[in-house]
Amino acid sequence: MTEPCLQVDDLHVKYDVGSTGFGRRRWLHAVNGVSLRIEPGETLGLVGESGSGKSTIGLAVLRLIEPFSGRVRLGGADVTGIPRSGVRSLRRRMQMVFQDPYSSLNPSMTIEQLLQEPLQIHTDLSRGDRQAKVAQILEAVGLHAGYAVRYPHEFSGGQRQRVAIARAMIIRPELVVLDEPVSALDVSTQSQILNLLKAIQDQSGSAFLLVAHDLAVVRLMSPRVAVMYLGEIVEEGPSGRVYDNPGHPYSAALISAIPFPDPVRQRASGRLILRGELPSLLDPPSGCRFRTRCPFAMDICAAEAPPRVPIEGGGVAACHLHAHGPRLAGGSVRSLLTARVLS
Amino acid sequence: MSAATVPSTIAPVVLAPPPSGFVRRFCRNRTAMVSLCLLVLITLVAVFAPLLAPHDPARSSLRAIMKPPGMRYLLGSDDLGRDVLSRLIFASRLSLLASVQAVSIALAIGLPLGLISGYVGGWVDTIIMRLNDALMSFPALILAVVIVGLMGPSLSNAMTAIGLVYAPRIMRVVRGSTLSVRQEVYITAARATGCGDARIILRHVLPNVTGPLVVQATVLMGQALLAEAGLSFLGLGVQPPEASWGAILGTAFPYMAQSPVPTIAAGLVISVTVLCFNLIGDGIRDSVGRMRRSGD
DSSP states (O other): OOOOSEEEEEEEEEEEEEEOSSSOEEEEEEEEEEEEEEOTTOEEEEEOOTTSSHHHHHHHHTTSSOOSEEEEEETTEESSSSOHHHHHHHTTTEEEEOSOTTTSSOTTSOHHHHHHHHHHHHOOOOHHHHHHHHHHHHHHTTOOGGGGGSOGGGSOHHHHHHHHHHHHHTTOOSEEEEESTTTTSOHHHHHHHHHHHHHHHHHHOOEEEEEOSOHHHHHHHOSEEEEEETTEEEEEEEHHHHHHSOSSHHHHHHHHTSOOSSHHHHHHSOOOOOOSOOOOTTSOOSSSTTTTTOTTOOHHHHHSOOOEEEOTTSOEEEOGGGTSTTOOTTOOTHHHHHHHHHO | OOSTTSOOOOOOOOOOSOOOHHHHHHHHOHHHHHHHHHHHHHHHHHHTHHHHOSSOTTOOOGGGTTOOSOSSSTTOBOTTSOBHHHHHHHHHHHHHHHHHHHHHHHHHHHHHHHHHHHHHOHHHHHHHHHHHHHHHTSOHHHHHHHHHHHHOSOHHHHHHHHHHHHHHHHHHHHHHHHHHHHTSHHHHHHHHHTOOHHHIIIIIIHHHHHHHHHHHHHHHHHHHHHHHHHHHHTTSSSOTTSOOHHHHHHHHGGGTTTOOHHHHHHHHHHHHHHHHHHHHHHHHHHHHHHHHHHTO
């Protein structure tokens, strides 16, 4: 069995948010026991609404925030068990692209300085070799090499994101965490950047952890997807299967929120609209965390945390519906939706 | 790498030459520009003092004691019969150099401490800030008088004292900016790239705190000049026969009733120079502030 590029086991991230006033610390449980696996060169999409903890996972994987517990392994190297100072040498193998290219590039550095920095830190190339590499990567991300002398504020959002991608890819890392890489960009620019990411991945063979709330983006980019709700992964599996036959009501709700361009199909599709707000992470619901907003919630959902059930067509979902109530037994939640529309 | 697979949609658009927004805005600020011109003029006078001064500033003449302004002595002569204009021209050298020395010392102490305090935070920050508060709780000039009293009166000692007293002001500004820059996404991005703390502080934080720093340093130049004048007026700064503007004011002041011109001239030169520094500081602040925002 080959070593996975990234393996995350039972990751917990908690923030200390002060005491209740009675001496007890209050913890915000942002990520609650998440496990994932990404093979070399693979893309895993991580979706969920804001506040679901998906970006936190990305940051914790790179140890940009300290995980509370759990283990992260990068191609056999332990990321979490080593002192913070040791993580720096691992940065050569894992990089990150941030959401907002307007704030993730230092305004006082030229493009050349920004792109040379990773090379200065991680390689001992000569100045000339570094400049050649910078010219090469600029061309690869579709920017004119003459732009190297300019400052970030002279560029558009899409161009800046190209620079940010170049900065992450210039040392050819094994893993790149893409934290909402296109959600700050215009729709017309988004597809260009996504195509660029795909092209670069084909060349470099890097694995991507793609964090996004846009399901269309994730479907385009990644063959495998994990759905997060309130700090937990509720469903995981091949993108096609999750989109067509979701095994968890939350995935079904997310997917039914994607608009169809065709109004007839739009009306025909059983929409699953969630009510209420995302519960507080300070005081998550007992049992299944989704039960307060789930249209199919049963008594058992409040009592027990749902088991992870294998779903037909690949992947797993954490939901009681498969063993209790309608006993979907690995089938699609869609059958419940059509039943509701008909009744 | 081949670019063929990549959608190269970016035509080499000809952008305008790098718009140096700061310079353009500063030039549009008339008050600041006039102040800058005046200051350049004063600096030139200081540099070319030997060429410009009509008399030897140290030579006294018994026949020319406290002459009123006239053809020979444009601003009159002082109680020892020295030409006041020449003395003011030569004094500009000492006064400006003294301010530079004081601000340099303040920067040398305040900048690194401010960066460390703001970036590291925690107990390091607490300790540095308490010392800072303690130093700031003393009135600046009184503290400087005490330090000069301990080290002995000389211009260099006086300015070292002023620099020490002003260091907390630089530190506070730098710490404040560092605290806000530290929250920026590009600092997290730098850590993700693999930068160490030293590199982040020097390459990523420092260039982004220079705006407020330059403003504060310019204003402090004016204040240091004033403090030097004050200390020299009291006899704690420059020692005779050398003179700074403050020393000239101090020696001319007792004879103000007989000959007011030297006192007024020295006072005017000090006021105008300090005002120039402050107005330039304001101009830089206004211009830099807008650049930061339009940068996004």
